[in-house]
Amino acid sequence: MNAIRGLAAFATSALVVAAISLYGMQAARSSDHQDSPTVVARPGADITDVYAYPAPDNANNVVLAMDVYPLIPGGMSSNAQYAFDPAVLYQFKIANGVANKNYNESMVVQFSVNGTGQSQTLTMYGPTPPNEVSTSNTIVTTAKMGSVTFNQPATLDNGQIQVFAGTRRDPFFFDLAQFFKILPDRDAAYHAPGQTVPSPTATSFNGFAAGNPNGCATAPAADFLSNYNVLQIAIELPKTMLEPTGSALGKIGLWATTSTTTGS
Template sequence: MKKTKFYGLLAVVALGVFSVVLIAADHIDSPAVAGTAVDIADLYAFEGSNPDNTVFIATIQGPLTPGAVTENAIFDENVLIEFNIDNTGDFVEDLVIQAIRRDSVMYFFGPYAPAEVGMNSTINRDNLAGQVEISGIDETITSNNNGMSFYAGPRRDAFYFDFNQFNLVVSGAAAPEGFLPSGQASDFFVGLNVMAVVVEVPNSMLGTAPAHVAGAVGINGLPDAYNVWVTTKRKQ
């Protein structure tokens, strides 16, 4: 059983609820990670087109102009992307789904119980779930294996934010009017890309979801929910 050790650099946290899309956004981090394969942009977790499946999406390294996405090497072979899933309600990962690039292929492992929790991880290569050729600019390649589906490559950034007005607000130049109404706001991210890693998983592989943290039936009557977060970890 071959294992590789990785050490965590950062994390984005979100609550994955089946009936809605849950998003955590964190574009453009500190200079130590900005523009690199460890810089997480968004995390999405939502019910698949098959209601018995859950889709997990991590986007990294945004924002990128389409012309900047020219090489598969934009996914770093030394960076592990890890979806963490808590199915007991204690906010500690019970299962992980891991993705890492080798040459032009993204390999996926899990879901399985991790040997370690927290910011350090190992890959148990006996738990290979599937693999997919990394997509280029003009093509979308997906693969399926044992009920799971996979994708890795550039996608349009779905995040909406008037970044220019935000800068004016922060500098005081837009005080006191603040942010613009939706009809006047400008989406800074329109036409920009991120690198996306996508995996769709049958819920039967994820275990029974715990009660929502807000109560037995959750917020606005939402059902039980997994707690989901994503981390990027560099090989040491």
């Protein structure tokens, strides 16, 4: 359940349409944004999940992935609107000092977006030390690695790096609808203008066995995300590239960010 799913006005594709409409309204009156959560208005910057795992095909490699743009309905992923946001800088941030309790970012991988729609390209920079240890960042232009076209996996750096940016089935699974009944505050729809957060209507997840001793709910549990897609940026690269030059492999802290020049 990622944190952002709560911000993402979830629930139905109709809400996604509503969010897109809201974005359009905001673009038209950009100074009036006080009650509209930033990432609901900009779904291309809305990170839904982050993954990090050993590459299945090469023990020396690691895969990093971030998913954005929640709730792209099944059957609609080729729609031109479901593309990365050219106003957004996408970043993986890595702290190499966590074994010594230094959690500051010391390496970054950055992606800038060129063009709109599904013919766009993304340019990858890094892995490289960042220009700034900050939530305020510039692109490390000296670390330009290469480009990838939407939905077309590419290899960079003489074949050492694989990169993908495009549509994927959302691999996240969660009974989100039931969660919102238990904790309605987390549903962004209730934070839209004119809405109020209702009282909880459930105190249990579903799917428990009939006659369970705790009286938990026995209706079928349902994966809310099973018919939705996301946009994914994934890289596979040698583990050594995530450490500073000459450093041994060790523990890293990982997070993903999205940023805009306007902060909105």
